Amino acid sequence: MATMAVQIAGSPDDIPLRTKLQRVERRRKLRAVSLVLPLLLFILIAFVLPIGRMIFNAIHDDTLLRLMPRTMAALNAWDGKDLPDETVYAALVGDLKQASAQKTAGAIAKRMNYELPGALSEVMSSARKASALSAGLYKEALIEINPFWGRHDAWSLLKRGRSAYTAFYLLRSVDYQYGPDSQIVTSPPENAIFRDIFLRTLGISIGVTAATLLLGFPVAYLLATLPPRSRNLLMILVVLPFWTSSLMRTIAWVVLLQDRGLVNDTLIALHVISQPAELIFNRVGTIVAMTHIQLPLTLLPIYSVMKTISPSLVRAARSLGAGPFYAFWKVYFPLTLPGIAAGCLLTFILCLGYYITPALVGGPADQMIGSFVAYYTNEDLNWGMASALGAILLSATLLLYYVFNKLVGADPIKVG
Amino acid sequence: MRAYPYDLDRARKKLQSIKRNIVVWSSTSAAGAGASGCTGEGRGSMPGMDNAFVKFSGVQKTYDGETLVVKNLNLDIARGEFLTMLGPSGSGKTTTLMMLAGFEAPTHGSLLLDGHSIDNVPPHKRDIGMVFQNYALFPHMTVEENLAFPLKVRKLGKLEIEARIKRVLDVVRLGAYGKRRPGQLSGGQQQRVALARALIFDPKLVLMDEPLGALDKQLREQMQLEIKHIHEDLGVTVVYVTHDQSEALTMSDRIAVFNEGAIQQLAAPAELYERPRNAFVAQFIGENNRLHGKVVAMNGATCKVEIAGAANVQALAINVEAGRPTVLSLRPERVRLNPMPGSLPNVFSAQIAEVIYLGDHVRIRASVCGQDDFVIKLPNSEGVAQVEPGAAIAIGWKTEDCRALDAQ
Ligand SMILES: Nc1ncnc2c1ncn2[C@@H]1O[C@H](COP(=O)(O)OP(=O)(O)O)[C@@H](O)[C@H]1O
Ligand SMILES: [Mg+2]
Numbered sequence: 019m020a021t022m023a024v025q026i027a028g029s030p031d032d033i034p035l036r037t038k039l040q041r042v043e044r045r046r047k048l049r050a051v052s053l054v055l056p057l058l059l060f061i062l063i064a065f066v067l068p069i070g071r072m073i074f075n076a077i078h079d080d081t082l083l084r085l086m087p088r089t090m091a092a093l094n095a096w097d098g099k100d101l102p103d104e105t106v107y108a109a110l111v112g113d114l115k116q117a118s119a120q121k122t123a124g125a126i127a128k129r130m131n132y133e134l135p136g137a138l139s140e141v142m143s144s145a146r147k148a149s150a151l152s153a154g155l156y157k158e159a160l161i162e163i164n165p166f167w168g169r170h171d172a173w174s175l176l177k178r179g180r181s182a183y184t185a186f187y188l189l190r191s192v193d194y195q196y197g198p199d200s201q202i203v204t205s206p207p208e209n210a211i212f213r214d215i216f217l218r219t220l221g222i223s224i225g226v227t228a229a230t231l232l233l234g235f236p237v238a239y240l241l242a243t244l245p246p247r248s249r250n251l252l253m254i255l256v257v258l259p260f261w262t263s264s265l266m267r268t269i270a271w272v273v274l275l276q277d278r279g280l281v282n283d284t285l286i287a288l289h290v291i292s293q294p295a296e297l298i299f300n301r302v303g304t305i306v307a308m309t310h311i312q313l314p315l316t317l318l319p320i321y322s323v324m325k326t327i328s329p330s331l332v333r334a335a336r337s338l339g340a341g342p343f344y345a346f347w348k349v350y351f352p353l354t355l356p357g358i359a360a361g362c363l364l365t366f367i368l369c370l371g372y373y374i375t376p377a378l379v380g381g382p383a384d385q386m387i388g389s390f391v392a393y394y395t396n397e398d399l400n401w402g403m404a405s406a407l408g409a410i411l412l413s414a415t416l417l418l419y420y421v422f423n424k425l426v427g428a429d430p431i432k433v434g
Numbered sequence: 435m436r437a438y439p440y441d442l443d444r445a446r447k448k449l450q451s452i453k454r455n456i457v458v459w460s461s462t463s464a465a466g467a468g469a470s471g472c473t474g475e476g477r478g479s480m481p482g483m484d485n486a487f488v489k490f491s492g493v494q495k496t497y498d499g500e501t502l503v504v505k506n507l508n509l510d511i512a513r514g515e516f517l518t519m520l521g522p523s524g525s526g527k528t529t530t531l532m533m534l535a536g537f538e539a540p541t542h543g544s545l546l547l548d549g550h551s552i553d554n555v556p557p558h559k560r561d562i563g564m565v566f567q568n569y570a571l572f573p574h575m576t577v578e579e580n581l582a583f584p585l586k587v588r589k590l591g592k593l594e595i596e597a598r599i600k601r602v603l604d605v606v607r608l609g610a611y612g613k614r615r616p617g618q619l620s621g622g623q624q625q626r627v628a629l630a631r632a633l634i635f636d637p638k639l640v641l642m643d644e645p646l647g648a649l650d651k652q653l654r655e656q657m658q659l660e661i662k663h664i665h666e667d668l669g670v671t672v673v674y675v676t677h678d679q680s681e682a683l684t685m686s687d688r689i690a691v692f693n694e695g696a697i698q699q700l701a702a703p704a705e706l707y708e709r710p711r712n713a714f715v716a717q718f719i720g721e722n723n724r725l726h727g728k729v730v731a732m733n734g735a736t737c738k739v740e741i742a743g744a745a746n747v748q749a750l751a752i753n754v755e756a757g758r759p760t761v762l763s764l765r766p767e768r769v770r771l772n773p774m775p776g777s778l779p780n781v782f783s784a785q786i787a788e789v790i791y792l793g794d795h796v797r798i799r800a801s802v803c804g805q806d807d808f809v810i811k812l813p814n815s816e817g818v819a820q821v822e823p824g825a826a827i828a829i830g831w832k833t834e835d836c837r838a839l840d841a842q
Contacts, residue, residue, distance in 0.1 A: 333537055334570035336557040338584035339635065345558075348583070352574045 069412070075405035076187050081129040082179025085122045086113040090180045093173075098199070102173055107156040110167070114148035132400065133175050133186060133196065140166035171198035187406035192216075212390075212407070216414070219386040222304060222376075223369035227316070227362050229309040234317035234361070235354075241317075242324035256314055264311050268378045271307045272298055275379075304380040308372060315368065316361040323357025359426050367415055387411055486510035486546070487671050488534065488639065493543035495529050495695075503529050505695040507543070511673065516665050518674040520682040521692030522718070527675045530692075531641050534673065536560050548638060558587075563632030563640040563670075567647050569624045571616035577603075577627050578612040584635040602630040605664065622653045629661065633668065643675045658684050679719050683707070691715050712753060713839040716763035723769075723808050725762040729838065732756045737838050742804040748779040749838040759841040766797075766811040768835035771827060778830035784808065786825050796821070802829065 083090050088109035096102045117123040127141035144164045151159055161168040178184065178200055189195055189202060193210040197203040204210065241252055259267060274280045275297035282294040297303055327350060335345035373388030387407055394404035488511040495504040504526045511517050519527040532538040534545060536557030544553050552560055572580050578599055585595045603609045606626035616624050625645060632640050642661075646654045662685045665672050676682055682689045683703040691698045691706065691714070698718075699711045710716035717724070727741035729751075737751040739760055747762060754760045773781055784800040795813050798821060802808040810829065812821075821827070 328568060328570065330566045330568060330570040331572060333535075333557070334564065334566060334631075335572070335583070336537075337535055337560075337562060337564040337641075338631065339558050339561070339587040340583070341556075341558050344587065349572055 072405045073409045073412075075401050076409040077183050077185065077406075079129070079184050079187070079402050080182035081125055082176065083182050085117060085126050086110070086176070086179070088112045089176060093177050093180055096173070096177060098174065098177060101157075101168065101170065104155065104157050107160055107167070111148050111151055111156045111160065114145045118145045118149050129179075130172070130175060132190075132402075134172060137166065137172065140164050174198060174200045184402075187402040188410070190403065191406040191410050212387075215385070215387050215390060216410070218384075219370055219388075219411075222301075222308070222372075222384070222386060223366050225305050226308045226312055226369050227366045229305060230313045230316035230365050231358065231362055233309070234313055235320060235358070238317050238321040238324055238357075241321050242327075243329075256317060259310065260314060265374065265378075267311060268307050268375050271303065271310070271379055275303055275306065298379050300381045301384050304376050304384045307375050307379045308369060311375065312365045312369065316365045319361035319364065320354060320357040323354055323360075327353050356426070359422070363419070363422055367419070370411060370415055485513060487513040487515070487548055488673070489546035490530075490534075491543055491546070493530075493533065493540045493545065495526070495533060495538065496541050502541075503695050504533070504540075507695075507697065509690060509697065509700070511671065514669045514671055516662070516672045516674065516685060516687045518676060518682040518686035518689045519692055520676055520679060520689050520718070521698075523677055525692040526695040527677075527692050528643055531643050531673065531675055534639075535562055535564055535641055561635075561637050561639075563635065563637035565628050565632045565640070565642040565645040567644040569616070569628040569645075571624055571627055571631070573616055576613055576615055577608065577619070580616070580627060581612075581631050581634050584631065588635060598634055602634045605633075606630045606660075621649055622657065625649060625657060626660075629664070633664070633670070637670065639671045639673065641673050641675075644677065645674075646676075646678075646681065654681070655684075661685065683719070691718060693718075710763065710837065710839070713761045713763065713841065716761075716837065716839060721766050721809065721811075723762075723764040723766060725764065725803060725805060725808075726841065727760055727762060729754045729756050729758055729760050736833055739838055745782060745803050747836060748833040749836040750834060752837050753840050754838045760838045761841045763837045763839055764831060764835060766809040768831055769810045770830050771810070771812065771821070773828065773830035779833050780836065781828055781830040783826055784810075784829045786821060786823050786827065789821055789823055800829070 089106065089112075092106040092109035093102065096106060114123070117126055123142055123145035127138045127145070130141055131138035144160070144166065147163045148160070151163075166172055174196070178186075178196065186196065190205065190209070191212050193205045193213045194202050195205045195209065237252075237256065241249055241256070244252060272279075276282070277294040277296075279298070281297060282291075285291045286294065297306075331353070332345050332350055335349040336342070340348065370386075371388050372386055373392055376384050376386050377389055391404050391407050391411075394400045394407070488509075490507045490509040493504060493507040494502055496502050507530065519530060521527055529538060533540050534547075536552070536555065540553070544551055546552070547560065547562075572583065575583070581599045581602060582595050585598060590598075599612065600609075603612055606629060608623060608626055608630070611619060611623060611627075616627065619627065625648075628645065632642075645661075646657050649657060658681055661672075661674075665685075674682075674685065683706075686703055688700060688702055689706055690700045693714050699706060699715045701709075706715060706719050710719060713724070716722050725739075725741050725747070727739040727747065729737050730740045730746070731738040732751060732755070735751060736748055737754060737756070739747045739749050739762060741747060741762070749762050770778065775781075782802055784802045786798055786800045787806060788799040790797040790799075793814065795811055798810040798812065800806075800808050800810060
């Protein structure tokens with residue numbers, strides 16, 4: 019050790035070895051970072067920020083706080099028991115007048131309507147009439163104009179609006195909502211649709227994943243065992259669907275499966291059925307079309323794992339006395355599990371987000387959560403709901419992925 | 435063109451499927467100990483071996499319908515024998531082994547195991563243990579599970595399985611590794627597990643396809659001896675494939691030298707080295723000086739060969755005719771330096787080009803009869819010191835040490 023230290027200290031330029039190493043390392047790291055920087059920025063701008071924004075939108079809504087500042091301030095003093103007192107009503111009239119003048123009454127009305135169906139027209143008409151009110155007993159006057167302002171739940175809603183953060187959208191996404199006294203209650207049946215839709219999304223995704231696995235596994239096996247020339251041909255057939263737009267493929271299924279489509283015509287001509295079977299615009303059509311699109315994505319990871327399994331393993335099993343099926347089941351199949359897991363996970367997660375295909379070939383009862391996100395984003399312009407549904411889907415996906423990784427990550431196969 | 439039609443013979447009815455004989459480990463070890471006694475008599479292909487345990491008769495194999503990968507193979511293997519198939523890569527060794535194991539069907543001819551045709555017996559009913567080159571251990575199972583696999587298939591009891599695993603792990607000295615997975619073992623340990631797995635169900639026959647190919651030299655040599663000893667202890671019949679001649683010489687009772695799908699010579703190791711039957715075998719087994727010449731006269735068992743238009747060499751006539759070109763094969767260690775005049779029939783002068791000192795022996799490269807890659811191997815004893823590069827000395831050899839072979 020001592021001699022080494024002497025040597026280092028005595029090196030010609032007198033720079034310690036460690037410093038030199040750090041310098042070289044730093045240059046290397048800089049180069050590495052500069053290479054990944056464009057992708058990093060892209061992911062940040064196109065992925066992390068929007069998703070962060072979405073999750074934020076799911077819990078953040080300051081419409082009432084922003085557009086009704088007086089009411090919100092006055093409500094601080096309200097104990098939430100009976101109706102608020104005169105000062106609060108005075109503040110409300112002030113806010114309504116301002117809203118009417120600045121044309122923001124619509125936004126307020128819409129926001130309140132989310133939580134209290136029917137509030138839209140009440141608030142709009144009140145805003146219009148409020149401008150006629152002059153000083154006096156605002157409380158009675160307002161309730162006179164519109165009994166809506168005598169409702170306790172309307173005031174609970176406004177009191178909740180004092181915070182820029184709300185759990186309303188998230189609660190609504192899992193079929194809960196605020197009751198008249200701001201307590202959490204289950205949604206009434208006409209609003210309680212989202213649990214079903216999440217379950218439906220889950221069910222369709224599991225169904226499609228299972229279908230792609232059942233169809234894809236034998237093909238992957240064939241691909242992995244064929245001689246190279248025929249393998250290439252089959253491989254082209256497998257990835258061919260990738261080269262067509264998924265919209266085109268979906269529409270092709272409409273052509274095939276509709277009432278007077280190819281499949282029904284053939285079956286009727288063969289006298290298998292007398293009436294056209296309902297093959298499209300229902301669950302069958304949805305699963306068929308989605309399976310078709312997802313098949314290569316399940317198949318390819320399985321194939322790539324199968325290709326690495328040495329044929330001598332099955333031969334070894336056979337030579338040890340195992341029949342063809344036993345050798346396959348005990349030796350080959352367990353080794354394909356990582357591929358099956360990867361392929362199924364990929365397909366399953368992609369299925370969770372399907373939107374166009376169910377919209378085109380499914381019935382009303384086959385729409386998945388993606389359709390509702392699209393509806394709230396594009397038509398209802400309810401970004402809070404869209405974000406909340408999206409956030410729940412995202413967390414469910416991450417949770418599934420985590421559980422999956424726990425299960426597969428601990429798998430002994432990886433050690434081998 | 436399909437020159438070799440399928441043999442109708444293969445359609446003949448299956449005589450009897452192979453009975454699974456599951457014998458307790460120790461009982462075979464005791465019974466088989468004396469069975470490996472056919473070592474010395476390996477001359478030719480033993481056409482009349484009555485008790486042949488494995489019999490290839492007229493076996494041919496083609497994959498593409500054009501070239502024969504195995505050409506008319508006739509081979510008898512005795513019970514308890516250690517037979518090695520030795521040959522360069524692509525000579526059809528693996529194919530032959532795969533036909534015996536049942537993974538490839540012969541295009542023609544038939545195979546007998548223990549007196550019964552196995553042409554229609556699927557691999558898992560042949561009761562043949564097999565060790566693959568890459569070991570083919572099941573990566574998702576522990577060592578014990580790997581070893582239990584053939585026993586579970588045979589529906590042995592739990593206690594019996596455990597007892598056998600323990601015994602076989604002791605045989606291959608891996609007692610402490612039963613719970614590990616193959617990925618956690620070194621190459622040599624994996625190799626021993628593969629060996630144990632091929633032996634644990636007491637197969638009548640064990641096939642090994644270049645099992646030591648992936649190991650380093652030292653481990654390979656150690657494993658050669660281990661396999662040899664296990665073979666001797668258990669008395670199991672082994673068919674071993676390798677392209678390494680020293681491995682074949684070390685382990686085998688008999689060696690079948692393969693080239694281009696045909697057996698070139700089938701003999702015991704010493705016989706192969708001492709008396710190669712053709713130029714390929716002489717070249718493939720051990721080191722060998724090749725002198726190209728022409729047979730000028732036959733004289734019973736010997737012949738006179740003219741080299742480079744001048745020198746006349748007396749050689750053993752193996753497969754040559756008068757007037758035909760020949761290759762003389764001469765082992766480097768059979769060359770004498772400065773022979774006593776008149777003591778040897780073949781004496782020539784050699785121009786020494788290079789002397790390489792290798793500790794126990796010295797290699798000399800010299801120019802002899804116009805051929806400058808002539809090698810002489812001398813044990814490191816007194817005379818060596820006098821040999822200097824550039825010097826011209828007299829060398830000589832006996833007629834019996836020089837074999838006139840076909841010029842291929
Ligand atoms: N499955 C196969 N299909 C086609 N040709 C093969 C196959 N297996 C081996 N061959 C060919 O047969 C010849 C002999 O191969 P092989 O028996 O593996 O030789 P070795 O084991 O002596 O190296 C080689 O030319 C090889 O290319
Ligand atoms: Mg081979």
